Amino acid sequence: MRSVISALSAAAALAFAMTSVPTSALSDNPAKSITIYNAQHASLAKEWAAAFTKDTGIEVVLRNGNDSEMGNQIIAEGKNSPADVFLTENSPAMALVDAAGLFAPVDADTLAQVPDEYRPEDGRWVGIAARSTVFAYDKTKLAAGQLPKSLLDLADATWKGRWAASPSGADFQAIVSALLELKGEEATRAWLKAMKENVKVYRGNSTAMKAVNAGQVDGAVIYHYYYYGDQGKTGENSKNVAMHYFKNQDPGAFVSISGGGVLASSKNPKEAQTFLKWVTGKGGQDILKTGTSYEYAVGKGAESNPALVPLKDLQAPKVEASNLNSKKVTDLMTEVGLL
Amino acid sequence: MSFLQVTGLSKSYGAVAALDGIDLSVPPVSRTAIVGPSGCGKTTLLRLIAGFEVPDAGRITLNGERLVDEALAMPAHQRGIGVVMQDGALFPHLSVADNIGFGLPRNEPDRARHIADLAYTVGLDAAILRRRPHQLSGGQQQRVALARAMARRPSLMLLDEPFSALDMGLRASMREAVAELLESAGITTILVTHDQAEALSFADQVAVMRDGRFSQVGTPRDLYFHPSDTMVAQFLGDAILLPARLSRGMADSPIGQVTVESAERRDSARIMLRPEQIVLEPVSAAEATASAAMPAFAYGEVKKSEFAGSYCTVSLRLLNTPDAPAAAIGATPLVLRRPSVEELALGSFVRIRIVGKAHVIA
Amino acid sequence: MSLARSVPLASTAAPIRQRQLLPARSGMVIAAVVVSLLSLLPLGFVVWSTVDTGWVTASALIFRPRVGDLLANSLLLILLAVPISTLLALALAWLTVRSDLPGGRLWAWLLVAPLAVPAFVQSYAWVSLVPSLHGLLGGVLVSVLAYFPFLYLPIFATLRRLDPALEDSAASLGLGPWKIFLRVTLPQLRLAILGGGLLVGLHLLSEYGLYAMIRFDTFTTAIVDQFQSTFDGPAGTMLAVVLVACCLGLLGLENVARGDERYARVGTGAPRLAAPVRLGGLALPCLLLPALTVLLALGVPFLTIGRWLAAGGTKVLDMGEILPALWQTLSLALAGGLLTLAAALPIAWLAVRGRGALPRLLESCGYVVGSLPSVVVALAVVSVTARLLFPLYQTLFTILAAYAIMFLPRAIIGLRASLAQVPVELEHAAASLGKSPARALWATTVRLAAPGAAAGMTLASLGILNELTATQMLAPNGTRTLAMGFWSYSSELDYAAAAPYALIMIVISLPLTWLLFLQSRRLADR
DSSP, X not given: OHHHHHHHHHHHHHHHHHHTOOXXXXXXXXXXXXXXXXXXXXXXXXXXXXXXXXXXXXXXXXXXXXXXXXXXXXXXXXXXXXXXXXXXXXXXHHHHHHHTTOEEOOOHHHHTTSOGGGSOTTOSSEEEEEEEEEEEEETTTOXXXXXXXXXXXXXXXXXXXXXXXXXXXHHHHHHHHHHHHHHOHHHHHHHHXXXXXXXXXXXXXXXXXXXXXXXXXXXXXXXXXXHHHHHHTTOTTTTTEEEEOOOTTOXXXXXXXXXXXXXXXXXXXXXXXXXXXXXXXXXXXXXXXXXSOOOBOOSTTOOOOTTSOOGGGGOXXXXXXXXXXXXXXHHHHHHHTXX | OOSEEEEEEEEEXXXXXXXXXXXXXXXXXXXXXXXXXXXXXXXXXHHHHHTSSOOSEEEEEETTEEEEOSSOBOOGXXXXXXXXXXTOOOOXXXXXXXXXXXXXXXXXXXXXXXXXXXXXXXXXXXXXXXXXXXXXXXXXXXXXXXXXXXXXXXXEEEEEXXXXXXXXXXXXXXXXXXXXXXXXXXOEEEEEESOHHHHHHXXXXXXXXXXXXXXXXXXXXXXXXXXXXXXXXXXXXXXXXXXXXXXXXXXXXTTEEEEBSOOOOEEEEEEEEOGXXXXXXEEOHHHHHHGGXXXXXXXEEEEEEEEETTEEEEEEXXXXXXXXXXXXXXXXXXXXXXXXXGOOOTTOEEEEEEOXXXXXXX | OOHHHHTTHHHHXXXXXXXXXXXXXXXXXXXXXXXXXXXXXXXXXXXXXXXXXXXXXXXXXXXXXXXXXXXXXXXXXXXXXXXXXXXXXXXXXXXXXXXXXXXXXXXXXXXHGGGGSOHHHHXXXXXXXXTTOOHHHHHHHHHHHHHHHHHHHHHHHHHHHSOHXXXXXXXXXXXXXXXXXXXXXXXXXXXXXXXXXXXXXXXXHHOOHHHXXXXXXXHHHXXXXXXXXXXXXXXXXXXXXXXXXXXXXXXXXXXXXXXXXXXXXXXXXXXXXXXXXXXXXXXXXXXXXXXXXXXXXXXXXXXXXXXXXXXXXXXXXXXXXXXXXXXXXXXXXXXXXXXXXXXXHHHHHHHHHOOSHHHHHHHHHHHHHHTSOHHHHHHHHHHHHHHTOGGGTTOHHHHHHHHHHHHXXXXXXXXXXXXXXXXXXXHHHXXXXXXXXXXXXXXXXXXXXXXXXXXXXXXXXXXXXXXXXXXXXXXXXXXXOHHHHHHHHHHTTOHHHHHHHHHHHHHHHHHHHHHHHHHHHHHHHO
């Protein structure tokens, strides 16, 4: 009997106590700990965080999510945000938070580690990695001549039901934002409408690639590293898959920049800046080369994994990262019924 | 001629023999009661007749038609036997009218009137036809169950303790009404009960059951006054069991001489009297002591008297114990229930007179 | 607004005022009202955000083809999965209760055990076994396997309790076995079927992981997509409005179908046990049904997990990652279960002991809110705390409170049933022996209701253990539960690394479903 009462009161007391500890309640380390809102792949962020803690002694608490989700979340949280650092897979969410004025300027020596083309002009966030759009296709079905010349070709009726994408993912939305930036709203809306008719929707790029491999579709618009990642493991999901790079400054050759920024509201700005500097420096960039992420390194002088097609050979279109508009993209995609 | 014939019926549940070779013959348009303590197998017998279960051995025929034998067992729904269960077993999801009409074809013309007629027959008000079973009293529920079972005009009706859930007062009137109703409808009835008064008053034929067998089958009067053994005697009502010595149609007992049917001569026998057969006549103390030697009557002194409204429980100390076998009972007082108007005062004396014949048990 | 203080009231309010006539009662009423008001927060949020969005935008977001598609998907899913589950559950319940099926007791438990497999793990197992499985048919298959026990359990319990005298009566009235089943047995199983069907329907509407993995779009997957694209954007919220309408519609439908029925057994005394039907030569073919069901619903998950564990070997067993996840999951489940119980206590107590409209109103509040998908509750709690109650944002308390809102009905049902078993006279007797009202309450009713309370808490904890969507949206920074770990690996197609998480979730849940099974049998045998 008494144990029931005390258990109930304990629960109540516990609940009480937790309200007074607003953040990172389950693993709080008041000194030298930063909270990262991470929209990058959880596995890559985990590798980074572990190596960073090892190098600097600063603990890292990760909250994983998606680009736009976390971008919007940071905006909703405003100056109260518990986040110190925000990492994304793609640029639009960085642009979103930047436009809301929530980023602190990135330290100059960090900026100096990254070439101009991989960071916005205002210097409030910085590229930390890059990835290229590809058309992953079933090499047992399609010959070189049957491949689409441009991403825009996939709107043709001939491609109906033959290609896959993950429209709910930030990756694909970033590709659409590039299309929007390059071709304008009308062309993008028209392309999305056609896509709604043609595409087979999967949830997640790896799932889309797996569908290509299994012969469920002829090809999929994804990023390059899903293929290399799978090849690096068992190759089980990419045996029949080959990569087609659109090149030629096509919207489909878009190279998306993963960004990192320090929140202006951060209560640990020094440690946060240290992280950003570390991740764009040798420590962080080497993990891109040697690890299992297969994303491109963007640091000055940093090398990417030798298995990849070199970044400079991709003939990517020039897109100003800070102009990418994620809100417009999700609105358009909601409008045509892809979301 | 027998309408329902049960022969050698046996049924076991695991190692327990619920029925052990039952034979029963029920004449047409009669009422038979099967009475026994709980667990004696009476409900099992009913369930076998109804067809809810299949016997291990034995035969049942109804009106010459085989219901069950070694080769076949007709399923319950083809037997056309009506059953009213202990709690009525009304369908809780149906209205009273739908309960009554449950066994009627759904497209029967005049269905509603038929149902209303049945309700009327069993004495139900038409207003309750739209109610749900749980809104009815126990008596009403049993009437609905009866009407429901009668709807299909069964030739045989099985009643499984249908009155046991009712109040004492309601029980008797309900029993009477049901008996009358079934008889006028020409339906042969078997009633299962553990209440001996109910069995005796209801039936033309009573079967007393114990441990899966019939102890005795006969008319109520026969069973009551001529039970085959002490168990039957005691089960059917209060019994005064006395040691006695028989000779020439008379028995000498601790409470005096009494006529018996048997002409045999035996030194040691047991006789049974029903308390109603004993008459107590007040006498003076002097007469009682003086007449103690008289062999024809026994005298007693009232040692205890408990008033209980309509009756008094009286304990008598016997004054004269004429014979040796009486030693067995001599110390035990004779306990009788008397109408309280007799007013037998504590310490007063009575002469014990016996009406009718005593029954020799063994 | 003190969200923090309101809930503990439930356990401390009773002894406050000694001079009032019924201090326990007034304390309970206050606590119950506060809990109910808080639990209405998600509904309030949905209404408020509709108003806030404005009719023009709202209608544009609600009346669009995509919503029509999702509506059609959800309806088709319900119209297929619920009837199929019902038929399956009916057949299985009949076989395990009424026939002499070999191993009946074992089957009965095995058929409840799939509840221990989270729906998204079930889906994971099937997708990795049959990669092409997707869309409506895939969704229906996996849904049936994941959720049929919600129907099996009440049908099983009711069938055991049914008075066979009714069926005997029907036979004596000339009905054959099939007609008896249709006209007598089935109508009495109606409430069990409706209740279980509602539960399955609500799960179909609110599940995310299962359908995300099997590539079948429902409102819930679409809301999560929107959340992942826009956080708490209006398009997602408007989808939530439609989803809430669907859930309430389902609830209303069940209410109408249930009507004002009371299937109390008429009469007294214990019903005799129905004699099992002999299957004879049909026993083997009949055995196929439960065997196949268990194989598909339990065998496939275990097989798949086993296969991935073997394939992954020891390198996926990262204990440094798994153990903290296990610890966090258990802590959340335990604390959340206790909070849910504390919140349910005043409502359940009033529902049993109280009179008049208020207790009924409060209780139905709990049920209505409990029918809301966790994604909606989470969306509401995130939005409200982020905008209005920032100190509570991303706190452990907030996620526990959200769990309490989601699983309130589970705790109320368990508590209510066992509170109803305790006659109020016992409290009076304790009072006459000199105990204060609060002490009397604790010493009698609460003590006797403890098993029901434990069962209710167990059910809430089981729900929390396997919760994915809301946990992801609400978890304090650094939280990584088993479900989150599983999901993050399996959505990157790292099925091998996900396997240990799936296995642990199932292993923890199995004993809890055993409790659930025992409880339903006890209730039925009463």
